[in-house]
Amino acid sequence: MLATIAEVDGGGAVMILDQNRLPHETAFVRLNTLSDAAHAIRVMQVRGAPLIGATAAYGVALGLAEGQSLDLILATLAATRPTAVNLHWALARMERVLEKSALAGRQQLAWEEARAIAREDAAANAAIGQHGLPLLQAIAARQGKINVMTHCNAGWLATVAHGTALAPIYAAHNAGLTVHVWVSETRPRNQGLLTAWELAQAGVPHTLIVDNAAGLLLIQSKVDCVIVGADRIAANGDTANKVGTYLKALAARAHGVPFHVAAPVSTIDFACPDGAHIPIEERDPAELGASSAGMGTAIANPAFDVTPAGLIAGIITERGIIPSYQLATVKP
Ligand code: MRU
Numbered sequence: 001m002l003a004t005i006a007e008v009d010g011g012g013a014v015m016i017l018d019q020n021r022l023p024h025e026t027a028f029v030r031l032n033t034l035s036d037a038a039h040a041i042r043v044m045q046v047r048g049a050p051l052i053g054a055t056a057a058y059g060v061a062l063g064l065a066e067g068q069s070l071d072l073i074l075a076t077l078a079a080t081r082p083t084a085v086n087l088h089w090a091l092a093r094m095e096r097v098l099e100k101s102a103l104a105g106r107q108q109l110a111w112e113e114a115r116a117i118a119r120e121d122a123a124a125n126a127a128i129g130q131h132g133l134p135l136l137q138a139i140a141a142r143q144g145k146i147n148v149m150t151h152c153n154a155g156w157l158a159t160v161a162h163g164t165a166l167a168p169i170y171a172a173h174n175a176g177l178t179v180h181v182w183v184s185e186t187r188p189r190n191q192g193l194l195t196a197w198e199l200a201q202a203g204v205p206h207t208l209i210v211d212n213a214a215g216l217l218l219i220q221s222k223v224d225c226v227i228v229g230a231d232r233i234a235a236n237g238d239t240a241n242k243v244g245t246y247l248k249a250l251a252a253r254a255h256g257v258p259f260h261v262a263a264p265v266s267t268i269d270f271a272c273p274d275g276a277h278i279p280i281e282e283r284d285p286a287e288l289g290a291s292s293a294g295m296g297t298a299i300a301n302p303a304f305d306v307t308p309a310g311l312i313a314g315i316i317t318e319r320g321i322i323p324s325y326q327l328a329t330v331k332p
Contacts, residue, residue, distance in 0.1 A: 001156055004051050011111050014058045018045045019157060023197035034063030034073055041080040048158020049231045049267055050121045053086030057114035060094045064107045070098060082279040083240055083304045085232040085269040090117055118160045124264040124318035125162035132168025132262060132316040139224045140177045147224045149182040152242035153191040154229025155198040164262040165229045173204045181206040184214055186242055188287040211244050215251045226252045230263035237309025237324025238275030243302055249311040262316040270332050275306035
């Protein structure tokens with residue numbers, strides 16, 4: 001496993017794995033400034049809710065090292081992407097810690113807190129893997145082979161380490177279970193290719209499908225469970241994830257297949273009452289490709305959708321599997 005994000009030069013800069021060049025090329029980008037960090041998040045060189053949060057935390061440290069004001073740093077990073085709440089969670093945590101400190105100590109404190117956020121994300125995801133593992137062990141005990149469907153990329157690439165939705169899959173594979181993953185392409189940005197790349201590297205059997213093949217595979221009983229990541233979970237359990245997730249949840253429900261969300265507690269937005277209040281990122285129409293250019297056709301490109309809590313069997317967190325209707329009992 002490569003590092004998605006790491007400090008270099010003893011803490012003066014940050015190196016990220018450029019996800020826009022994967023899976024065809026493995027390249028790293030050095031972030032030296034606040035604007036480098038904001039750019040990396042905005043153009044999706046880093047992506048996935050937990051990794052966006054960790055990058056934002058390091059972005060605060062980079063901004064302070066440049067002598068920028070904390071207000072400007074927080075506003076710049078907060079404006080990069082709207083849906084993944086881990087971004088705002090990380091910024092709020094940095095602000096809380098830094099505000100308590102005298103100006104002179106802030107730079108060092110910012111690096112320390114960013115390191116802590118990164119370290120805790122890796123640990124949380126490892127725990128998600130262990131908490132999700134019994135779900136897959138139960139399927140294996142019943143029938144041997146496990147077929148999991150996922151959407152987008154919620155593997156180690158989307159986090160500091162281990163991944164969220166893929167963490168239980170890696171845990172099952174490492175425990176010697178026979179697990180196969182249906183990976184949906186995830187139009188228009190094709191994050192499914194990143195998932196396929198990760199799984200191939202780890203030797204986990206998988207099959208890439210077009211997004212719209214999911215219903216067919218479900219009705220053919222070729223899927224035992226669906227596990228996806230999350231970008232923001234509202235207090236009532238409604239969950240925003242990459243657009244197309246909701247359709248998978250509906251199809252899974254129609255065929256009696258359990259649908260789980262895997263995410264760290266930092267992805268729960270306790271201040272957001274329900275899915276209707278989750279901001280949905282609208283991305284550049286150009287992402288849909290050039291085929292409609294010049295036709296006078298309007299293009300909408302919402303990047304996320306919201307799966308109602310009632311369709312979610314459970315949320316696999318670092319604290320265990322929480323039924324979505326019990327989220328109110330979780331402490332932030
Ligand atoms: O737009 P992206 O690629 O940042 O969206 C990522 C997803 O939707 C992931 O499935 C989600 O962030 C889960 S991250 C572990």
